[in-house]
Amino acid sequence: MLDSTDFSILDELSKNSRITMKELGNKVHLTGQAAASRVAKLEDTGVIERYTIKTNQVKLGYYIHAFMNILIRTTQHDPYISFIKTQAKYLINNYKISGEGCYLLECKFTSNEELDKFLEALNRHANYKLSIVINKMLD
DSSP, X not given: OOOHHHHHHHHHHHHOTTOOHHHHHHHHTSOHHHHHHHHHHHHHTTSSOOOOOOOOXXXXXXXXXXXXXXXXXXXXXXHHHHHHHTXXXXXXXXXXXXXXXXXXXXXXXXXXXXXXXXXXXXTTTOEEEEXXXXXXXXX
């Protein structure tokens, strides 16, 4: 069971996963060694699954951020799944969902032309409802 110190550690690591254990310990009122032990325990129990980086998609040339509610009218989802596996350079996330649709696809594109080409190919496997991100409100 996690306590408030564990949640504080997770909060600090989510802000900066490259923080030293000494700095982390100072922020959560532990020694560096105690903070490292807590982090190791969070890793061992699977609470911390991995460390990653966050990239600025616009600076990488991806100006269009889109969500697609994917609608598949048959029980055969394999053609869609096979197609999506070939489109990794556009994919951010692909969630299987309940409710209005079968999947929620989060994608990035460098241009409207690239998006249009993707949608034409996608439409051979599934219908979709498209939403374009205007601005991210929270970070």
